[in-house]
Amino acid sequence: MVFLLALLSLTSFAAPSRVTSDCYDNTFCIDTESKEDRVDVFVRSLVEWEITMTLDVESSNLTPSIELPTVKSVSAKRVSRLLTLEIEDKNAGWSFGFNVKWILGDFTAEHKRGIAYDLPYSEGQEFLVGQGYMGNATHQGKYALDWDMPEGTPVLAARGGMVVDMEESFTEGRPDADLMTKANYVKIRHSDGTIGNYVHLKHKGVKVFIGQQVDAGDVIGFSGNTGFTTGPHLHFEVYSATRELGRRTIPVEFNTNRRGAILLKEGQYYGR
């Protein structure tokens, strides 16, 4: 989800070095340092994973050092310079405000080649892929998979990584556009910067916390039927952020009990 953030506005005459800090969603802060001739603008990450952000600046009597808006991949727990605003007339007041949007994930992430994912359910179980990659129902243009499974089925991490987001407060599910953004989910950041997204989980059915490191095969929650659905199933996709603050989904192979590591097909059952 993209977050639109409030415009911060400051007006000041040149003064001895002055620092301001505005933090968003416990995820990152925009820090500014005003000097005699310029304002340096930094982004400081508060989290252990990457985000992609866009920044635009509205200002008067200041010249930005780079073309705006700018897109930046912000690394875990790092401070990096975004730009400098040069003061044009040092005898006059100046002002600036930021317009910031952000999304989880690194738009420069590349999926590791040759990696095979584990089926996200217990050994000995097999489930039908009710909708496959680019499926006609709701996966147009998306490399996403739906496994039909009864509510309450343990959902296992298909690949290890860090839990970077989760939601378990929603209770309802049906094919209703109003529920499009009301599914419970877990997002796991993989070591290559891609994100695995496990969707439609049961109400209060998440068993991991944000920041937790999980291994492939760990139980992360229980399947459900929340959000926009036509019946109980698990939706799964691997994606990376894009420069436009969207998602680019990625086709991945799964280890199966009978056929080894393969791309799964709609209408087939796969056992783990």
Ligand SMILES: [Zn+2]
């Ligand atoms: Zn789906």
